[in-house]
Amino acid sequence: MKPTFSFANVIISTEQLTIILLVTASVFIVLIAIAIVKMYKLKAENKRLVDSSPYKIDETYKDFTEGHLYENNNK
Template sequence: MIYFNLFIKAIIVTTTQLTMILIAVATIFLVFILIAIVKMYKLKAENKKLMQTNAYKDYEEAAEDVPSGHLYGDN
């Protein structure tokens, strides 16, 4: 019976402990969200820069030379 009482006391979490745990978890997720937002803006900037290069324009012109993709006829 003593072991059971010790086990129950070890499981019980106070509201202060629970609040601290939730604040820590929320902080970690906030950091992950901020990292994702920064990466998104960096990728947008890189994509914009790549769209303005000649390599993309050359690829776009080459794609226009390809006939419509069906192998059996153009219906």
């Protein structure tokens, strides 16, 4: 006689299910923590590279109304 597969044979107790869920949650928490640490490291590296870039954009305000297309009524 061949053994047949039945879901009745695969009964998981509450304790086993709790352990499986805790292990799964722990793995995901570790992965999320690694991702957060890596994100902060990449952010710091990006800031360092932007600050040391020779192609920095000068972001000081320049009055564009001084050109010949606008009347200079600011004086």
